[in-house]
Amino acid sequence: MEAFLIIIASIFTANIALSNFLGMCPFIAISKDYHSAIGMGMAVTFVLTITATANWIIDYYVLVPLGVGYLRFVIFIIVIAAMVQIVEMFMERFSPTLYNALGIFLPLITVNCAILGVSLFMILREYTFIKAVAFGFGGGVGWSLAIIAMASIRNRLQFSNVPRQLQGAGITMIIAGMMALGFMGFAGMVPIQ
Amino acid sequence: MAETGIQVQAIPMVKPGLSLWHKVKKSRSYTDLVRGLWADNPTYRMVLGMCPTLAVTNTAVNSVAMGLATMSVTIFSSVAISIIRRIIPRRVRLAVFMIIIATLVTFVDLFFKAVLPDISEALGAYVGLIITNCIILGRAEAFASINKPWYSFLDALGVGLGFTASLTILGMVREFLGFGTIFYQEVAGAGWTDWAIMIMPPGAFLTLGVLYGIFNSISKPKE
Numbered sequence: 001m002e003a004f005l006i007i008i009a010s011i012f013t014a015n016i017a018l019s020n021f022l023g024m025c026p027f028i029a030i031s032k033d034y035h036s037a038i039g040m041g042m043a044v045t046f047v048l049t050i051t052a053t054a055n056w057i058i059d060y061y062v063l064v065p066l067g068v069g070y071l072r073f074v075i076f077i078i079v080i081a082a083m084v085q086i087v088e089m090f091m092e093r094f095s096p097t098l099y100n101a102l103g104i105f106l107p108l109i110t111v112n113c114a115i116l117g118v119s120l121f122m123i124l125r126e127y128t129f130i131k132a133v134a135f136g137f138g139g140g141v142g143w144s145l146a147i148i149a150m151a152s153i154r155n156r157l158q159f160s161n162v163p164r165q166l167q168g169a170g171i172t173m174i175i176a177g178m179m180a181l182g183f184m185g186f187a188g189m190v191p192i193q
Numbered sequence: 194m195a196e197t198g199i200q201v202q203a204i205p206m207v208k209p210g211l212s213l214w215h216k217v218k219k220s221r222s223y224t225d226l227v228r229g230l231w232a233d234n235p236t237y238r239m240v241l242g243m244c245p246t247l248a249v250t251n252t253a254v255n256s257v258a259m260g261l262a263t264m265s266v267t268i269f270s271s272v273a274i275s276i277i278r279r280i281i282p283r284r285v286r287l288a289v290f291m292i293i294i295a296t297l298v299t300f301v302d303l304f305f306k307a308v309l310p311d312i313s314e315a316l317g318a319y320v321g322l323i324i325t326n327c328i329i330l331g332r333a334e335a336f337a338s339i340n341k342p343w344y345s346f347l348d349a350l351g352v353g354l355g356f357t358a359s360l361t362i363l364g365m366v367r368e369f370l371g372f373g374t375i376f377y378q379e380v381a382g383a384g385w386t387d388w389a390i391m392i393m394p395p396g397a398f399l400t401l402g403v404l405y406g407i408f409n410s411i412s413k414p415k416e
Contacts, residue, residue: 174402
């Protein structure tokens, strides 16, 4: 039940893109095109679930018992890079269709701050294993929801008359602000964390 | 050319005579340094490093702390990568960059925890997220891995200062509208109503969007 609450909370009330600003660079850069947004969203959800699980296990069974919590940043970034590499190889071998759809997004994900951010937040909030997995998955779904919504809005925006100064990043930021305002409306739904 | 903008930014740093000033302006060190301040400003021109830009700019002090932390990591990583650029194998260079950056960010995190515990508390997980700030990796890949240490240092310093300045402007605007203060100094006076939304997530997006509009209208359009 707690895990379910965390999934709902990380999709709506504490969306990692709109309330924690994780993964903002791809959120702005890749939301121009609807299909890329879906691909990126799926890739992020997939990698996020796997890396949150892997990082939690490594943190709980290796780093904390050895008393080397300060190595977290270095270890996490290596785990993320390795996981992305492994996922890429597995996909290429076992599911070429999925690889063709997500392949180009996977290398970008290593430096996506959403991946590292979720791992750091889950340590900071002292989640249990189930909660950490739920947070990874829910965070990914929430991020996908945000970027797909943004891509759809920007798709419509092509036909509207945006002032020259605001074209590109400016109007995207303002739309994101309005989306964040909208998502604040979910706040009463689930107590945040 | 955006020459006027560059001059205004650079005058406080170097104040030589006119002929020397001309020489300085033509030198490579100077161009490497000022490029990051205006022409290639990471926040307003290249739209990089968005996550800390939006997340920690609710007060001016947090913004300055984040800017300086990012700047020091950029400088040290650029110089280190530039020194060892010839012995890094091409294929694994990104992994090497990431490990160097992660190590430096660990230092910064421990420094904040030891010396400035309040700021460490306020920045939270975002100190660790300096690792994935694309400005740092971008400088390492695009500049430090193909240039000498001295130029890499200047380039990193310029970009770092540009980033710090952008964050500080955003932080000051948000803190003023949200609390009526700047750097915790009362400026708005009595009768000021706090705009609570400005210190919450939507305020970050809206303020930055409007700032983009302002910066684009005072500088010449790209291309």
